[in-house]
Amino acid sequence: MFSSEQDHYSLKKMASSIGLGTKSCIKVECDEMGRMKPLLLRNKIKEAISNGQRPFFVNATSGTTVLGAFDPLPEIAQICKEFNIWFHIDAALGGCVLASSQYKHLMNGCSLADSISWNPHKAMGIPLQCSVFLVNHKTILYDYFSTKADYLFQQDKLYGEYDVGDKSLQCGRKTDAFKLWLTWKAKGTQGFEHTINKLFQNAESLRNQIKSTQNFYLVLDNPETFNVCFWYVPPQYLPMGFQAPQKVLNLSKTLENGRKVHQLTAQIKGLMQKRGNLMVAYQPLGDKPNFFKVCMNSPTATSEDIKFILQEIEQISHILLNHSSL
Ligand SMILES: Cc1ncc(COP(=O)(O)O)c(C=O)c1O
Numbered sequence: 001m002f003s004s005e006q007d008h009y010s011l012k013k014m015a016s017s018i019g020l021g022t023k024s025c026i027k028v029e030c031d032e033m034g035r036m037k038p039l040l041l042r043n044k045i046k047e048a049i050s051n052g053q054r055p056f057f058v059n060a061t062s063g064t065t066v067l068g069a070f071d072p073l074p075e076i077a078q079i080c081k082e083f084n085i086w087f088h089i090d091a092a093l094g095g096c097v098l099a100s101s102q103y104k105h106l107m108n109g110c111s112l113a114d115s116i117s118w119n120p121h122k123a124m125g126i127p128l129q130c131s132v133f134l135v136n137h138k139t140i141l142y143d144y145f146s147t148k149a150d151y152l153f154q155q156d157k158l159y160g161e162y163d164v165g166d167k168s169l170q171c172g173r174k175t176d177a178f179k180l181w182l183t184w185k186a187k188g189t190q191g192f193e194h195t196i197n198k199l200f201q202n203a204e205s206l207r208n209q210i211k212s213t214q215n216f217y218l219v220l221d222n223p224e225t226f227n228v229c230f231w232y233v234p235p236q237y238l239p240m241g242f243q244a245p246q247k248v249l250n251l252s253k254t255l256e257n258g259r260k261v262h263q264l265t266a267q268i269k270g271l272m273q274k275r276g277n278l279m280v281a282y283q284p285l286g287d288k289p290n291f292f293k294v295c296m297n298s299p300t301a302t303s304e305d306i307k308f309i310l311q312e313i314e315q316i317s318h319i320l321l322n323h324s325s326l
Helices: 010-017 038-050 073-083 094-099 140-145 176-211 256-275 303-322
Strands: 002-004 026-028 057-061 086-090 115-118 132-135 216-218 227-232 281-285 288-295
Touching: 002 038, 026 038, 038 073, 057 073, 073 086, 094 115, 094 176, 176 216, 176 227, 176 303, 227 256, 227 303, 256 281, 256 288, 256 303
Parallel strands: 002 026, 002 057, 057 086, 086 115
Antiparallel strands: 115 132, 216 227, 227 288, 281 288
């Protein structure tokens, strides 16, 4: 199975839990935006075939966990068709763009997939957990999972046609679909569209504030989603050759200043947790040192809330830098 090097860890877990082993999960390199490179996917598939392996599954990510990137679906679909491989899209995060006429183009090509997973509990305001699994083969879930248990799935029972229990792996489960249905009824498609557009606007507003605030730098200038990735870098940790108006940095963990930013970011988060005013995730990526990631989730966040994120991080770093030997 093939997936990008910036995919979600669940792909590796899946390889392990279905008994393939994690070595069967072959990772494909990404471009600078975090999108899988289709040319390299094709090469890796060919290489696997020539090694006697049997490629059967490609996962494309729509909205990667860290950078929010969208893998190029039409190109990946074409490769899957050529090699007769199941084409899955992990749209857990990015599937929500389909609700917005302004941003749905990010998932162009999704109708070519064999299956798509999507989490309305991310970005769409549905309480955890609420996940959708769509399959582009009408009867395949019945073909694989149906047991026709006659004490549950009677053909002649009232409203039997609405009972979809026989086409899923599990038996008992919560009525998670109800939350999506009810919210959709309440907010309407337009309500979802407004939510998604607002998340993009809020992300842009945070990026603009970062650009106009000293010591904050973006990891990516124009990410594809509402994930905003950034560093707090005090002047003494700036890289050699830094030019003053520059607001997008390319830091590396292999250099001393990068290592210091790596350490400082984790320490800022630690004190942030203790103060309890804000929760912002951080992570490294490849050779990039730790950076903060705000994944916009609430359409009701105000510009004051967004300003507070930077103010709090700034204040915490002042405390740390004045009281440590960093
Ligand atoms: C791209 C992607 N896929 C899958 C998941 C897993 O989501 P969950 O465990 O909430 O279903 C996440 C969670 O962050 C994600 O970002």
